[in-house]
Amino acid sequence: MxxxxxxxxxxxxxxxxxxxxxxxxxASAQHRYRRHRNPExxxxxxxxxxxxxxxxxxxxxxxxxGRKGALIxxxxxxxxxTAYHYHKKHQYRRRHRxx
Numbered sequence: 001m002x003x004x005x006x007x008x009x010x011x012x013x014x015x016x017x018x019x020x021x022x023x024x025x026x027a028s029a030q031h032r033y034r035r036h037r038n039p040e041x042x043x044x045x046x047x048x049x050x051x052x053x054x055x056x057x058x059x060x061x062x063x064x065x066g067r068k069g070a071l072i073x074x075x076x077x078x079x080x081x082t083a084y085h086y087h088k089k090h091q092y093r094r095r096h097r098x099x
Contacts, residue, residue, distance in 0.1 A: 040092040046085045053081025 057077020061069035 036096075036098065038089065038092050038096075041089045045088075046082075049085040049088075050078055050081035053077040053079075053084065 054074050054077045057080065058070045058074035061071070061073020061076070063069075065072070
């Protein structure tokens with residue numbers, strides 16, 4: 001015959017296994033709220049686009065107006081790079097809408 005402590009231990013293990021099985025999430029419910037990443041919206045891409053705009057603007061400004069023109073061109077290029085990044089980020093959102 002099974003001793004009382006051994007029977008209690010088996011019941012305890014069974015209860016733990018059943019409670020563990022019910023605590024696991026359902027696999028089908030995990031994919032309901034999946035977020036999709038926008039590859040055009042990263043910080044690295046933003047820095048690259050703004051940096052390129054700044055460099056091109058500074059170069060063009062330096063050719064046209066020397067040091068002062070380079071500063072003005074760098075500011076204008078940074079603004080243009082920011083506008084371009086904003087455009088590309090929202091263009092991706094418009095083309096890849098989720099229903």
